[in-house]
Amino acid sequence: xxxxxxxxxxxxxxxxxxxxxxxxxxxxxxxxxxxxxxxxxxxxxxxxxxxxxxxxxxxxxxxxxxxxxxxxxxxxxxxxxxxxxxxxxxxxxxxxxxxxxxxxxxxxxxxxxxxxxxxxxxxxxxxxxxxxxxxxxxxxxxxxxxxxxxxxxxxxxxxxxxxxxxxxxxxxxxxxxxxxxxxxxxxxxxxxxxxxxxxxxxxxxxxxxxxxxxxxxxxxxxxxxxxxxxxx
Numbered sequence: 501x502x503x504x505x506x507x508x509x510x511x512x513x514x515x516x517x518x519x520x521x522x523x524x525x526x527x528x529x530x531x532x533x534x535x536x537x538x539x540x541x542x543x544x545x546x547x548x549x550x551x552x553x554x555x556x557x558x559x560x561x562x563x564x565x566x567x568x569x570x571x572x573x574x575x576x577x578x579x580x581x582x583x584x585x586x587x588x589x590x591x592x593x594x595x596x597x598x599x600x601x602x603x604x605x606x607x608x609x610x611x612x613x614x615x616x617x618x619x620x621x622x623x624x625x626x627x628x629x630x631x632x633x634x635x636x637x638x639x640x641x642x643x644x645x646x647x648x649x650x651x652x653x654x655x656x657x658x659x660x661x662x663x664x665x666x667x668x669x670x671x672x673x674x675x676x677x678x679x680x681x682x683x684x685x686x687x688x689x690x691x692x693x694x695x696x697x698x699x700x701x702x703x704x705x706x707x708x709x710x711x712x713x714x715x716x717x718x719x720x721x722x723x724x725x726x727x728x729x730x731x732x
Contacts, residue, residue, distance in 0.1 A: 520551045520552050520553065520554070520558075521549075521550075521551055521552075521719070521720055522550040522551055522552050522558060522720050522721060522724065522725075523549070523550055523717070523718075523719065523720030523721045523722040523723075523724060523725055524547070524548065524549040524550070524717075524718035524719055524720060524722065524725075525546075525547075525548050525715060525716065525717055525718060525722040525725055525727075526545070526546065526547050526548075526715070526716045526718055527545070527546040527547075527548075527713055527714075527715045527716075527727075527729070528543075528544075528545050528546075528713060528714050528716075529543065529544045529545075529546070529711055529712065529713035529714075529729075530542075530543050530711070530712045530713070531543070531544065531709065531710065531711050531712075532708075532709070532710040533695075533707070533708075533709050534707040534708045534709070534710075535695075535697060535705040535706070535707040536705060536706065536707045537705070538571075538572055538573055538705075539570075539571065539572040540568060540570070540571050540572075541568070541569050541570040541571070542566055542567060542568045542569060543566070543567055543569055544564060544565065544566040544567075544729070545564070545565045545566075546562065546563070546564050546729055547562070547563045548560060548561070548562040548563075548725050548726070548727070549561055549718075550586075550588070550720075550724070550725050556589050556590040556591070557587075557588065557589055558587075558588045558589075558590075559585070559586060559587055559588065560585075560586040560588060560598075560725055560726060561583075561584070561585055561586075562583070562584040562585075562586070562726075562728065563581070563582075563583055564581060564582040564583075564584075564604070564729065565580075565581050566579070566580045566581065566582075567579045567580075580604065580605055581604065581605060582602060582603065582604030582605070583602070583603055583604070584600055584601070584602040584728060585600065585601050585602075586598045586599070586600045586616070586726055587599050587600075588726075594619055594620050594621045595617065595618070595619050596617065596618040596619075596620075596724060596726075597615075597616070597617050598615075598616045598617070598618070598726060599613065599614070599615055599616070600613060600614045600615075600616055600629065600631075600726070600728065601613045601634070602614075602728075611633070611634045612631045612632060612633045612634055612639060612641065613631060613632065613634055614629040614630060614631030614632075614641060614728075615629065615630055615631075616628065616629035616630075616726060616728070617629075618724070618726055620723065620724065623648050623649040623650070624646070624647075624648055625646065625647045625648075625649075625723070626644070626645070626646040627644070627645045627646070627726060627727060627728075628643060628644040628645070629641065629642075629643050629728065630642055631643075638664075638665055638666025638667060638668065639663070639664065639665060639666065640663070640664040641662070641663050641664075642660075642661075642662045643659075643660065643661045643662070643728075644659065644660050645657070645658070645659040645660075645727070646658050646659070647679065649681075652681065653680055653681045653682075654678070654679070654680055654681075655678065655679040655680075655681070655689075656676075656677075656678055657675075657676065657677040657678060657679055657689065657691060658675065658676050658677070659673075659674070659675045659677075659691065659693070660672075660673075660674050660675075661673050661675075668699075669697070669698035669699045670697075670698045671695065671696075671697050671698070672695065672696050673693040673694065673695040673696075673709055674693060674694055675691045675692060675693030675694075675709065675711070676691070676692060676693075677689060677690050677691030677692060677711070678690060684717065685716060685717040685718075686714065686715070686716055686717070687714070687715045688713070688714050688715075689711075689712075689713050689714075689715065690710075690711065690712050690713075691709075691710070691711040692708065692709075692710055693708065693709035693710070693711070694706070694707075694708060694709075695707055695708070695709050
C-alpha cells in the first residue's frame with residue numbers, strides 16, 4: 501500500500517494534465533484520542549483524486565495511510581490503510597451526489613458502501629453520507645460535515661460522525677474547529693471533538709478527539725472532492 505501511495509504522488513502531474521482530470525488533494529493529520537483512562541496518538545495521510553467522464557458523471561479514488569505513534573497503555577501500535585472509490589454525479593452546479601465503496605484493514609471484517617452528497621454555495625460547504633456494510637448486518641454509518649468561510653482565508657468547521665457496530669458497540673463524535681487558508685493550495689486546520697465510545701460488554705467511555713491537519717491542493721478544483729476520512 502505504501503508503494504501505491506508513492507506511485508500516486510508521482511503520477512499527480514500526469515493526472516493533472518490528463519483529459520477529464522478534475523482535481524487532487526492531500527491531507528496530512530495528527531490525531532489524539534483520549535477516553536479519560538486511555539490515550540492514543542496517531543498520524544494519517546490522505547490522498548484523493550477525481551476525474552470527470554464528461555457531462556455530469558465522474559469518479560474519485562481515495563487512499564489513506566495511518567500509523568499509531570504513542571499510547572498511554574502498553575499495546576502494539578498499529579499501521580493501517582484504507583481505499584475508497586466514489587462514483588459521482590453533479591445534479592446542479594452546487595450539488596454533487598455520490599455512491600462510495602470502502603475497505604480498510606483497521607476493521608478487517610467490515611467493507612461498506614454509502615450514499616453521499618456535497619453542497620457548495622458561496623462560503624458554505626456541507627458534506628454528508630449514510631452507509632451500511634457489504635458483508636455484515638452489524639454496521640451502520642452516519643456522517644455530516646460543514647464549513648463556512650469568512651472572507652478569503654478563515655473558516656469555521658463542524659462535524660458529526662456516528663458508527664454503529666451492533667453488539668460490539670458504537671462510536672460517535674461531535675466536533676467544532678477552525679481552518680486558515682495560507683494560499684490557494686494550502687490550508688491548516690484544527691478540530692476539537694467530544695466522543696462517546698460504547699465498547700459493548702466492556703462499557704462506555706467519553707473523552708476528547710483532537711485533530712490537527714494541513715490540506716494541500718494538488719491541482720484542479722479540490723473543493724469539489726469528497727473529503728471522507730475512513731479511519732477517523
